[in-house]
Amino acid sequence: MISLLQPHPAMLIKVKNTRTIVIADLHIGWEVTLTxxxxxxxxxxxxxxKRLLNLINRYTPDTLILLGDVKHTVATAQLEEWKDIPAFFEKLKRKTNDIRVVPGNHDGNLEPLLPPGIEVTPPTGIAIQNVGLFHGHTWPSPQLLQSQILIMGHVHPVIAFRDPLGFKIIKPVWLKANINPQSLAEALPIKKQLKASKQNLKPKAEKLVIMPSFNDFVGGRPINERPLEKKSERVVGPILRSHSVDMKNAEVYMLDGTFLGKINQWRL
Ligand SMILES: [Mn+2]
Structure with a gap:
């Protein structure tokens, strides 16, 4: 039902007759910050x-989901984003009728830049059957944690290699980790715990997939350089900080599908 669109940092979810492409962390306008x-x-x-339109032509999705951090500047929007983002979505709209943005932490003030017809979902995520999608900077809703598989972005996972001459090579990767639903339930903020218990919503999520950024230029944290679950690193988001995700044993895949073993085999 879920397939990775190798060698692209994109995913296809097929449910009955509907096809959904998911990409994460576009960070449109990142280059402006270098100015x-x-x-x-x-x-x-x-x-x-162009890359995205190629994927759409090839896989003909009914729905396109942008899993957060469409734009790069956090709270405001740079002049270039005012120009680029509306044009970007206008062109996408010609190819796909159903485009949804699950907001990330960089998507403040994104809505005024979107042409009519682009849906912005709650930041707590959306579900496609038993797949729950959210950006990762904030807790998903208790309903979403009912999904068997969770998909998030936000982390931009990459792996760092060093060749014998000392050159560093950075490659984006997919991560797939097991979740302990019981400890996930206990890690939920009290408000969400109450909501979940009132509605009798016990987390059922068993797997977490962390998507690489769709933008090659956006840097990430080498998974083999610093532990992802270190408490001081606020940037990883509440799910990874909750200790309910077994990141040590997360499986690492390159964009072409090459399996690189588990994270703990790569710690330096
Ligand atoms: Mn983010």
């Missing part, structure tokens, strides 16, 4: 759009 450091890079948005 402050005196580096000028032309807009990378046309390249992102």
């Amino acid at each position: 402050n450091q005196g580096v000028y890079i032309p807009s990378q948005t046309p390249k992102l759009l």
Whole structure:
């Protein structure tokens, strides 16, 4: 039902007759932030759009889900984003009728930039049958934790290699980890625990898939350099901090599908 669209950082979810493409962490406009450091890079948005349109042509999805961090600046929107983002979505709209954005922590003020007809979901995520999708910077809803499989972005997982000359090579990866639903239930914030118990919603999630960023330029945390679950690292989001996800034994896959073993085999 879920397939990775190798060698692209994209996923296809097939349920009955509907096909959904999911991508995460576009970070449109990241290059603009380099201007402050005196580096000028032309807009990378046309390249992102082209890759995405190629995927849409090839896999003909009914629905396209952008799993958070569509834009790069956090609270506001840069001038370039005002230009790039509406045009980006206008072109996508010609190919897909149903486009949904699950907001991430970088998507403040995104809505005014979106043309009519683009749906913005609650940040607590949306479900497609037994697959729950959320960005990862905030807790998903108790309903979403009923899904057997959870999919998130936010972390931009990459792996770092060093060749014999000392050159560093960074490759984006997919991570697949087991979840302990019981400890997930206990880790939920009290409000969500109450809500869940009132509605009799026990978390059922067993697997977590962490998507690589769709934008090659966006850096990530090498999974083999610093532990993902270290408490001080607020950036990983509440699910990974909750200790209910077995990140040590998470499976690591390159974009072409190569299995790289488990995270704990890669810790340096
Ligand atoms: Mn994020």
